[in-house]
Amino acid sequence: MREMLTGGPLDVLTGDYLAELTMLILGRDRLKDPGLGYAKTFVRQLEDSLALVHEQGVRIVANAGGLNPAGLADAVRGLAAKAGIPVSVAHVEGDDLMPYEEGALTANAYLGGAGITACLRAGADVVVTGRVTDAALVSGPAAWWFDWAADDWDRLAGAVVAGHVLECGTQATGGNYAFFTAHDVRRPGFPLAEISEDGSAVITKHPGTGGAVTPGTVTAQLLYETQGARYLGPDVTARLDTVRLTAAAADRVRVTGVRGEAPPDTLKVGVTRIGGWRNEVVFVLTGLDIDAKAALVREQLAELLAGVETATWTLARTDHEDADTEETASALLRLVVRDPSPDRVGRALTSAAVELALGSYPGFHVTAPPGPAQPYGVFTSAPIAATAVPHTAVLPDGTRLPVPAPPPRQPAAEPGEDAHPVTAAKNPASPTPPQAPGSPHGPANPAHPQPAPITRAPLGTVAGARSGDKGGDANIGVWVESAPAWDWLLRTLTVDTLRTLLPETAELPVARHELPHLRALNFTVTGILGAGVASGHRFDPQAKALGEWLRARRLDIPTDLLPTPEGTLARRLDIPTDLLPTPEGTRP
Numbered sequence: 001m002r003e004m005l006t007g008g009p010l011d012v013l014t015g016d017y018l019a020e021l022t023m024l025i026l027g028r029d030r031l032k033d034p035g036l037g038y039a040k041t042f043v044r045q046l047e048d049s050l051a052l053v054h055e056q057g058v059r060i061v062a063n064a065g066g067l068n069p070a071g072l073a074d075a076v077r078g079l080a081a082k083a084g085i086p087v088s089v090a091h092v093e094g095d096d097l098m099p100y101e102e103g104a105l106t107a108n109a110y111l112g113g114a115g116i117t118a119c120l121r122a123g124a125d126v127v128v129t130g131r132v133t134d135a136a137l138v139s140g141p142a143a144w145w146f147d148w149a150a151d152d153w154d155r156l157a158g159a160v161v162a163g164h165v166l167e168c169g170t171q172a173t174g175g176n177y178a179f180f181t182a183h184d185v186r187r188p189g190f191p192l193a194e195i196s197e198d199g200s201a202v203i204t205k206h207p208g209t210g211g212a213v214t215p216g217t218v219t220a221q222l223l224y225e226t227q228g229a230r231y232l233g234p235d236v237t238a239r240l241d242t243v244r245l246t247a248a249a250a251d252r253v254r255v256t257g258v259r260g261e262a263p264p265d266t267l268k269v270g271v272t273r274i275g276g277w278r279n280e281v282v283f284v285l286t287g288l289d290i291d292a293k294a295a296l297v298r299e300q301l302a303e304l305l306a307g308v309e310t311a312t313w314t315l316a317r318t319d320h321e322d323a324d325t326e327e328t329a330s331a332l333l334r335l336v337v338r339d340p341s342p343d344r345v346g347r348a349l350t351s352a353a354v355e356l357a358l359g360s361y362p363g364f365h366v367t368a369p370p371g372p373a374q375p376y377g378v379f380t381s382a383p384i385a386a387t388a389v390p391h392t393a394v395l396p397d398g399t400r401l402p403v404p405a406p407p408p409r410q411p412a413a414e415p416g417e418d419a420h421p422v423t424a425a426k427n428p429a430s431p432t433p434p435q436a437p438g439s440p441h442g443p444a445n446p447a448h449p450q451p452a453p454i455t456r457a458p459l460g461t462v463a464g465a466r467s468g469d470k471g472g473d474a475n476i477g478v479w480v481e482s483a484p485a486w487d488w489l490l491r492t493l494t495v496d497t498l499r500t501l502l503p504e505t506a507e508l509p510v511a512r513h514e515l516p517h518l519r520a521l522n523f524t525v526t527g528i529l530g531a532g533v534a535s536g537h538r539f540d541p542q543a544k545a546l547g548e549w550l551r552a553r554r555l556d557i558p559t560d561l562l563p564t565p566e567g568t569l570a571r572r573l574d575i576p577t578d579l580l581p582t583p584e585g586t587r588p
Contacts (some may be wrong), residue, residue: 001045004190005052007206011145012138013053015062015360016167017042020471023131023274024377026066037067042128043075043081047083053125054085061116061137065128067106069093070394072128073280090119090544092129094390094403097269105274105377109389111138112234115403118393120144131270133233138163138193146197150235151407154240157238158199160231164238165203165255166191171466172203172221174211176544178464178551183212188218200520202248210319213251216464216481219518223477225468225526229514230261234386235406237261243515257517263406266383275378276309277342282367283333287364290319290331293361297333300360304352309339314539332367342373379471453559459501460551462561463489467547471530474543479520486519492555493521501553502546504528537579 004013017039023427032036042064046053053060065072073091080087092115100107111129113136117125121144130138142148142159165172174185189209194202203218205211222243229241237260246258277338285293294315305311316332323329335353337345357364386405393401459465459478462485467476476498480489509526525546529538540546 001049002052003209004192004206005058006051006518007189007209008192010056010058010192012061012141012289013021013061013062014141014163014166015042015045015064016134016137016169017062017064018066018131018134020270020272020379020469022375022381023106023108023270025065027272030067031105035068035071035107036068036073038075038287039064039066039130042072043079046076046126047079050080050083050085050087055088059120059124059141059281060126061120062127062128063129063132063134063137063142065091065093065130067096067130068106069128069130073126074124076128083281088123088125088396090122090124090396091394092116092119092127092132092392092403093394094392095129095131097384097389097424100269100271100576106272106306107269108124109269109384110234111267111389111391111563112136112263113138113143114150114235115391115393116140117144117546118401118403119395122393122395122399124396130173134167135160135163135233136235138166138195139233140234142195142199145195151262152199153236153260153262153310154258154396155197155199156236158201158255158258159195160233160236160238160260161222161240161243161255161258161414162193162201162203164224164226164231165218166193168221170211173205173209173213174217176466177217177220177465178460178547180214183214185211187211196224199258199260200254203253203255204251213253215245215247215253218245218253218255218475219479219520220464220466221571222518223475223515224466224519225470226477226522227470227473227475227524228511229515232375234263234267236263241515241517245587258280258372262408263386264383265386267386267389269382269384271380271382273378273380274375276338276340276376277345277373278336278338279371279373280334280336281344281350281352281370283331283335283353284330284363284365284367285315285361286319286330286363289361290315290317290434294333294416296330296361297356300356301335301353304349305337308337308349309343310337312336316539317408339373345374347371373469381471417520454556455559455562456554457557457562458552458554459493459557460548461563462557463551465547465551467545467550469529469542469544470524472527474525474528474546476523476543476547477520477548478523478550479518479525481519482561483519484558486516486562489519490514490522490556495523497555498550501555502550 002464042062070092073089076089095108095111109130111132116127117140134484139156141161148155169190170188172191173188174183175188178497181494188211189205191205204213218407231238246254248254260410283297314334319331320328339345347370354370357435393403463478463480477531480486495510495512505525508528511524513522
């Protein structure tokens with residue numbers, strides 16, 4: 001917060017403190033103390049920066065209120081009074097729908113930015129909210145600043161896109177970026193958006209801060225945790241297939257062309273609950289006979305695990321043949337157990353596993369001592385009518401102002417000529433879309449086609465990716481930076497191809513969406529994360545590295561798309577076919 005306040009001019013400083021897992025954590029806090037339920041880190045940050053905020057006239061908008069926005073607003077007032085700083089504080093509530101259903105720990109509707117807009121119009125210096133959409137932290141202030149109407153769909157959609165770019169901080173300035181070696185990303189600065197009255201924006205960062213803002217870094221964040229070309233929100237539906245990005249200058253990317261449509265008449269409700277109890281043991285298997293060692297442990301524990309609801313074994317072959325260190329000669333066998341009862345998966349079970357030490361495979365050891373069972377959470381979502389949620393702006397003077405739902409949906413107009421139609425989920429058996437004009441990979445003469453040289457190489461040599469979670473689902477955004485590469489990616493990376501490259505997705509529903517202006521594809525993989533991040537269902541429970549796994553997978557890539565000369569995988573030379581390496585290298 002201090003870095004953003006001292007690094008350059010700001011009108012509004014936003015903070016996104018909530019995630020699905022955070023809501024579960026705050027819910028457990030509230031069980032211990034009803035006065036808690038908000039992000040205490042926000043108060044500590046504001047304590048350090050409130051004087052700067054007042055001096056510079058910057059508005060603060062944050063969803064740090066979590067499950068108790070009124071409590072956080074009081075905490076901010078108390079902090080300001082103690083410091084002798086005159087600050088006007090408002091909050092937004094109505095998202096908390098508890099009690100919701102049996103077993104629910106938290107239940108919160110995702111509100112839009114209209115409540116924030118109302119608080120700022122009433123003169124609030126600091127606005128704290130409960131569960132609003134991440135992008136609402138930007139679209140709400142933008143609607144206040146420019147006095148947009150509730151049905152200014154295109155303008156609101158532009159601000160929502162800007163908010164989506166900003167919501168994960170330095171992920172837009174080079175953090176977690178597929179091509180991170182192209183920039184100095186050791187300490188990336190936070191992004192900011194210069195929003196215009198028409199809803200367009202420039203994404204940039206304060207001068208002198210690290211990282212980079214490029215069309216690539218912005219594209220990566222645009223694709224993050226989205227599901228389809230229509231980005232549904234409580235204020236507006238933003239058409240991601242209309243977004244255009246251009247490099248305006250160094251570390252300045254212009255976002256234009258965003259089209260908006262009316263929002264759905266329902267809101268998303270995120271529900272967390274305690275799903276049960278879990279525990280795990282990781283066995284280290286070293287040297288020879290890895291599979292046999294793993295089989296022995298499983299046989300020895302089979303009787304003990306018979307009464308456990310679920311027991312999942314995973315063997316990670318991290319071992320290398322003839323390794324020169326013990327660690328690189330070792331594989332990891334992971335046992336994860338879950339049960340409604342903490343007793344069945346508690347210390348008695350993990351102790352029994354460790355007690356095999358002198359009577360199991362040679363070299364037996366584990367990565368941690370026996371531990372007790374831990375509760376795990378489950379996240380689910382459901383729709384609710386927007387009119388059934390009491391969205392309320394509590395103004396600085398205490399006035400409670402009901403925030404109406406957006407105007408009723410009008411008949412959908414035909415998209416403009418720059419708006420590509422939304423592509424439905426598809427799984428073509430034979431991907432043969434029409435050839436793009438001037439495509440370098442099509443036959444020069446249809447009667448005598450000349451095959452283009454290809455190279456067996458990782459997808460990531462030509463494509464970037466960013467992945468993440470939405471409850472039990474994962475999304476993978478994949479993009480390229482040139483028209484020829486886009487022509488190839490569009491044809492090649494079908495749902496079938498994705499399932500082949502990522503076998504874990506083979507039996508799951510997968511949807512593919514095309515975003516031509518971004519030269520990007522977006523895949524949604526339903527159910528790969530089970531009951532969500534808090535359940536620890538998967539090795540990578542939030543699918544953060546799913547895109548990097550995809551980039552590491554090899555497939556046939558046209559040779560002329562590969563980078564040259566630095567990082568060259570195939571030089572553009574005439575080489576006799578029988579001299580080319582196979583199967584891992586270049587193929588004719």
